[in-house]
Amino acid sequence: MKIPKEIISVLNQEKAFLIATHINPDGDAxxxxxxxxxALESLGKEVHVYNKDRVPEFYRFMPGHKRFRRGMKxxxxxxxxxxxxxxxxxxxxxxxxxxxxxxxxxxxxxxxRDFGDIRWVxxxxxxxxxxIFYLLxxxxxxxTADISTNLYTAxxxxxxxxxxxxxxxxxxxxxxxxxxxxxxxxxxxxxxYEQWARNRxxxxxxxxxxxxxxxxxxxxxxxxxxxxxxxxxxxxTESFSNFPRMIKSVKISALFRDIxxxxxxxxxxxxxxxxxxxxxxxxxxxxxxxxxGFKVRGSLQSVKEQFLRAAKKLAGx
Amino acid sequence: MKIPKEIISVLNQEKAFLIATHINPDGDAxxxxxxxxxALESLGKEVHVYNKDRVPEFYRFMPGHKRFRRGMKxxxxxxxxxxxxxxxxxxxxxxxxxxxxxxxxxxxxxxxRDFGDIRWVxxxxxxxxxxIFYLLxxxxxxxTADISTNLYTAxxxxxxxxxxxxxxxxxxxxxxxxxxxxxxxxxxxxxxYEQWARNRxxxxxxxxxxxxxxxxxxxxxxxxxxxxxxxxxxxxTESFSNFPRMIKSVKISALFRDIxxxxxxxxxxxxxxxxxxxxxxxxxxxxxxxxxGFKVRGSLQSVKEQFLRAAKKLAGx
Numbered sequence: 047m048k049i050p051k052e053i054i055s056v057l058n059q060e061k062a063f064l065i066a067t068h069i070n071p072d073g074d075a076x077x078x079x080x081x082x083x084x085a086l087e088s089l090g091k092e093v094h095v096y097n098k099d100r101v102p103e104f105y106r107f108m109p110g111h112k113r114f115r116r117g118m119k120x121x122x123x124x125x126x127x128x129x130x131x132x133x134x135x136x137x138x139x140x141x142x143x144x145x146x147x148x149x150x151x152x153x154x155x156x157x158x159r160d161f162g163d164i165r166w167v168x169x170x171x172x173x174x175x176x177x178i179f180y181l182l183x184x185x186x187x188x189x190t191a192d193i194s195t196n197l198y199t200a201x202x203x204x205x206x207x208x209x210x211x212x213x214x215x216x217x218x219x220x221x222x223x224x225x226x227x228x229x230x231x232x233x234x235x236x237x238x239y240e241q242w243a244r245n246r247x248x249x250x251x252x253x254x255x256x257x258x259x260x261x262x263x264x265x266x267x268x269x270x271x272x273x274x275x276x277x278x279x280x281x282x283t284e285s286f287s288n289f290p291r292m293i294k295s296v297k298i299s300a301l302f303r304d305i306x307x308x309x310x311x312x313x314x315x316x317x318x319x320x321x322x323x324x325x326x327x328x329x330x331x332x333x334x335x336x337x338x339g340f341k342v343r344g345s346l347q348s349v350k351e352q353f354l355r356a357a358k359k360l361a362g363x
Numbered sequence: 364m365k366i367p368k369e370i371i372s373v374l375n376q377e378k379a380f381l382i383a384t385h386i387n388p389d390g391d392a393x394x395x396x397x398x399x400x401x402a403l404e405s406l407g408k409e410v411h412v413y414n415k416d417r418v419p420e421f422y423r424f425m426p427g428h429k430r431f432r433r434g435m436k437x438x439x440x441x442x443x444x445x446x447x448x449x450x451x452x453x454x455x456x457x458x459x460x461x462x463x464x465x466x467x468x469x470x471x472x473x474x475x476r477d478f479g480d481i482r483w484v485x486x487x488x489x490x491x492x493x494x495i496f497y498l499l500x501x502x503x504x505x506x507t508a509d510i511s512t513n514l515y516t517a518x519x520x521x522x523x524x525x526x527x528x529x530x531x532x533x534x535x536x537x538x539x540x541x542x543x544x545x546x547x548x549x550x551x552x553x554x555x556y557e558q559w560a561r562n563r564x565x566x567x568x569x570x571x572x573x574x575x576x577x578x579x580x581x582x583x584x585x586x587x588x589x590x591x592x593x594x595x596x597x598x599x600t601e602s603f604s605n606f607p608r609m610i611k612s613v614k615i616s617a618l619f620r621d622i623x624x625x626x627x628x629x630x631x632x633x634x635x636x637x638x639x640x641x642x643x644x645x646x647x648x649x650x651x652x653x654x655x656g657f658k659v660r661g662s663l664q665s666v667k668e669q670f671l672r673a674a675k676k677l678a679g680x
Contacts, residue, residue: 208525208538209556211549215539221525222535232528239526240634241611244576254568259561294558317553 047171047180047216052164054185056150057086062124066096068133069140073108073203073238075132076101077196078152078174080110082129084196085178085187094121098140102281107237108199109192118144132174134167135159152177172212175200179220191228198229199238207235210336249276253286253301258350263357264290265350267302267310280305287313298322298357302349305341310349314338325356364488364497364533369481371502373467374403379441383413385450386457390425390520390555392449393418394513395469395491397427399446401513402495402504411438415457419598424554425516426509435461449491451484452476469494489529492517496537508545515546516555524552527653566593570603570618575667580674581607582667584619584627597622604630615639615674619666622658627666631655642673 057063065083067075075097083093095113105111115121128146134153136142151162154171171177175197182189189197201220205213208221225231242250252272258265268283280303287301297320301313312329314322316336323338331340342349374380382400384392392414400410412430422428432438445463451470453459468479471488488494492514499506506514518537522530525538542548559567569589575582585600597620604618614637618630629646631639633653640655648657659666 206552208548209552213542213548213552215542218535218539218542222532222539225530225532225535231525231530235523235526235530236634240608242609244610244612247574247607247610251568251571251574255572257564257568290564291557292559293561293564295561317557 047168047177049181049184050164050166053150053152053166053181056127056148056164057091057185058089060091060127060148062092062126063129064094064096064121064126064146065129065131066139066141067131068138069098071097071099071101071105071114072132073105074173074175074200076105076108076111076114077198077200077203078131078178080108080113081175081178081182081193081196081200082131083113084110084190084193085182085185088187088190092124092126094126096121096139096141102284104238104241104284105199107234107241109195130162131178134165135161152181172210172214172217173201173204175204176217176220179224189224189227194224194227194229195234198224198231199234202231202234202238207238243282245276245278246282249273249278249282250286250289252276253283254289257290259290259293259296260354261358262295262297263354264293264296264299265302265354266290266300267346267350268304269346270304270306273304280311283313287315291315291317298325298360300353300357302346302353304346307343308345309341309343310346312340312342312353314340320360322360325353325360328356364485364494366498366501367481367483370467370469370483370498373444373465373481374408374502375406377408377444377465379409379443380446381411381413381438381443381463382446382448383456383458384448385455386415388414388416388418388422388431389449390422391490391492391517393422393425393428393431394515394517394520395448395495397425397430398492398495398499398510398513398517399448400430401427401507401510402499402502405504405507409441409443411443413438413456413458419601421555421558421601422516424551424558426512447479448495451482452478469498489527489531489534490518490521492521493534493537496541506541506544511541511544511546512551515541515548516551519548519551519555524555560599562593562595563599566590566595566599567603567606569593570600571606574607576607576610576613577671578675579612579614580671581610581613581616582619582671583607583617584663584667585621586663587621587623590621597628600630604632608632608634615642615677617670617674619663619670621663624660625662626658626660627663629657629659629670631657637677639677642670642677645673 065079067079086093101111128149130151134151149162151165153167156169290299299315302310305311316322321335323333326338326340329340382396403410418428445466447468451468466479468482470484473486607616616632619627622628633639638652640650643655643657646657
């Protein structure tokens with residue numbers, strides 16, 4: 047992976063940085079930010095790490111997660127350079143009200159925006175964490191156990207721990223190196239997949255009980271009542287929409303979650319070439335080929351029926 | 364990994380081989396056998412592949428799986444050398460009634476048996492497939508796409524696709540090389556984890572509905588009636604006992620499956636250092652530290668209560 051020389055220059059020359067990542071941060075956003083902040087601090091830089099949202103509970107095993115600040119207190123005093131990670135526009139990071147004298151974007155999402163004085167956007171990279179892995183190597187920064195754990199978690203998160211179709215020889219080779227420098231793959235996997243609260247598991251089972259499959263499209267739903275009965279919150283439904291994908295015939299899987307006022311939030315997942323972002327766009331939502339989402343108003347029954355009609359056309363292709 | 368020279372000599376010098384693996388073959392057994400058989404055939408050898416049991420349906424994506432024979436028809440005519448893979452005694456492969464003029468054992472299970480003229484047993488190897496990977500390299504055999512797919516599946520199977528604590532830099536580096544030579548990691552993961560029949564999924568959800576957790580021990584059960592209602596068979600319950608491990612507090616997970624005549628088959632799984640083989644031994648069963656099993660007679664209620672008492676002591680340690 048070719049790293050722009052300007053990025054290395056800026057990181058070496060500047061003294062203060064604000065690292066920011068997208069709202070609702072995932073493992074890749076959190077791990078990339080924490081790894082880069084540790085690396086820059088090892089060079090004697092002052093680094094602040096910002097996210098509008100809190101770090102979800104299941105990522106709180108990541109070393110240094112408490113560094114994230116949800117506000118800008120003291121962060122802007124030294125006029126830091128902004129480093130935007132795992133996203134490429136200030137809006138995605140809830141930064142639209144701030145301005146920076148210099149900004150760097152490091153991201154692997156496809157983009158149409160051109161924010162950033164220095165932009166390093168590589169859509170073919172499996173994870174932003176993989177880009178940071180190569181960046182630190184190019185800068186000659188030794189990966190500590192903490193950096194390795196954060197980068198391994200970032201890469202694991204965005205590749206489904208080496209199960210998605212972005213899993214390449216480069217991804218596994220980086221994983222091997224990160225284990226050598228201190229990442230514990232089994233512990234990270236246990237933290238990512240085996241740390242569910244009992245009530246979250248109960249909500250999952252309750253949700254899977256209402257699975258319907260029509261024309262290779264799976265639909266599940268969560269009502270307010272189900273949240274109440276299990277004493278759970280929306281954050282607990284992370285990854286639920288993946289489970290129906292286990293079924294061979296399922297090409298598209300959708301979770302409808304009651305968000306109040308007669309509205310539902312849909313989380314879509316698909317297999318292979320089926321592009322659920324296309325369905326999401328019909329509803330004014332968006333996302334990626336295999337993971338997208340939208341909001342819709344209506345009764346559960348009518349919302350589901352309308353969705354199944356839209357999805358049928360796509361899955362059939 | 365050091366490979367005994369005698370193995371390479373035998374494989375190069377002999378002309379006919381019978382490759383056999385353990386009963387109830389898993390991905391590692393099947394993949395290792397199919398990869399080695401392709402490799403030996405590329406050297407012009409005659410190879411028969413034997414297993415007492417059929418290849419489970421969810422492994423039938425593996426290239427060459429139809430090569431497995433459940434009988435010895437024509438296999439012994441040329442007095443083949445036996446190669447026992449992923450096990451180390453003839454009984455584990457249901458071969459006790461046959462004798463061979465020469466035998467080679469390649470395995471990664473701990474063992475007390477000393478069967479085999481040439482024994483290559485490496486308990487620290489993550490998978491027998493990893494040993495075959497190194498063996499083929501040492502023999503200078505180029506890995507085809509089929510061989511790579513079988514070895515990647517073997518290694519993925521025994522490491523939970525790089526999630527268990529046997530995931531090492533060597534494992535990921537081998538995975539990277541196997542992708543380069545033709546293994547498709549996303550396709551293999553989809554075949555391993557996302558090819559469930561609908562009725563198998565329904566049985567899983569029905570089973571998880573009866574989850575009980577006491578003192579960090581999770582128990583689920585499947586009655587004959589549940590098999591009937593979902594039109595499923597015992598083979599469909601593979602991996603069910605892993606699901607309650609998702610819950611943070613769970614240290615031991617047990618599935619009790621009705622096998623008729625008032626008997627139950629228990630499949631045990633554990634996290635970390637908790638050794639479920641010790642519980643299984645109390646009942647005359649056995650297994651590994653994190654995966655073991657036994658059979659027991661009694662009413663579901665009494666069987667569960669007795670087990671929870673035995674497991675409580677262990678999980679508490």
